[in-house]
Amino acid sequence: MLDGRYLRENLDAIRAAMGARGAGWDFDRFVALDDERRRLIGEVESRQAQRNEASKAIGELMRTGQRDEAEAAKQQVRVINDEIAGLDGGLAQTESDLREMLLTIPNIPHESVPVGTDENDNVEVRRWGTPPAFGFEPQAHWDLGPALGLIDFERGVKLAKSRFIVLGRDGARLNRALINFMLDTHGARGYREWAVPAMANSETLLGTGQLPKFADDLFHTDEGLYLIPTAEVQLTNLHREEVLEADTLPRQYCAYTPCFREEAGAAGRDTRGMIRVHQFDKVELVKFATPETSMDALEGMVADAEFILQQLGLAYRTIVLCTGDMGFGAAKTYDIEVWLPSYDNYKEISSCSNCWDFQARRASIKYRSPAEFKGSRFVHTLNGSGLAVGRTLVAVLENYQQADGSVVVPEVLRPYMGGQDVIKGEA
């Protein structure tokens, strides 16, 4: 959510920013609603002041026994109250319209973000590693995984529905090894670990921006709860409606959770394999930072996510998303893409964003620094995958496969696999 006052005072700049994003928004309606809102507030408040004054006087009249005068005054206040009620109705409607508008306007791109219309305008910033050269025809994970008994697509469908998978044997162990490796690695680099609910309420989803605009992407229960699409939701909302002390910033959090996505509108995309499924595991990174440091914090977070891939020896490239390709709440986003032989290309495995004060304003997450300023200010929130575990598992299988159909376990994972160095099919 953007600040209504800031919006009002920077209409032209924000109009241009939304143009760069390719996001349509009715600025004229906003201005009209905002003017109307302030006019009504003025009217309502002046009458409320009258009423408070009169009520106080009535109390005095009652105490001194002037009943007739009191009754007359009461009648006057009733009239005022009727007026207030009438104005209030209009004000409530105007404010809810306004709030709805503010909740659906996307974030303003940071000045360092390249302007563009879609993913073709994203800019690669670096590459690391070399895609493996196989002396044989490499298999895609959707062939390799089932052959080794690691991934079972059919049973995933049997247990739930399509786009759910089952991991078996060393697939399950490798998945768990990746989770533990990622958590331990980030933990050693200054991220505090949390375990959070896999379900969240609507206030929480509103705070991070999944609601109200993207309800179709979420699974929900008939009790009004939603399955989380990412731990970002929970880690960021840990501090919803809180004021943090500046000397505790930046805060760096991480958590492993399953993630659930309806993937409405993704029919036909990535249908093969486990690249796009309804449930996957992810280790998430979240930071709370001051406005002065948040851009550096973003670079650091990207480096932390990249470090996992470096440790795993997986080739990747990092790109910065252009204005037209960024997510709703992001001011700047880097995607990290890992090399996947089956795609003969790089495929997204992490997305790290600085949301600026966009989520903080929605969720009311502030910080105070008495030595620097009075009161409190909104923090900046950042989030990034560190990494998507399912896709990492795919990348390990495909990049580490051998001519005989086995898979070498990356060295850093072996301690998490009981020393196992190769994955073979069942004997």
Next chain:
RNA sequence: GGAGGGGUGGCAGAGUGGUUGAAUGCGGCAGUCUCGAAAACUGUUUAGCGGGUAUCCCCCGCUACGAGGGUUCGAAUCCCUCCCCCUCCGCCA
């Protein structure tokens, strides 16, 4: 799930319809004292919104005592619904 109790400022805890945004205590901040600190004493200490001035300095007003509705001239105080917490019972990993 059943029965009962309760949700007030950073914390503790008063307040059951009329200058109560809210006593008191603790904590925090500032000052006096001190070489400095402690103690003591004095003062101060919520947030959001609207307007003025103008821009984070102050002034005026409105709103907020779990959330939402209602009664009333007026509600932290009365009524209804919901949420949450505590105690006991039941159930359960």
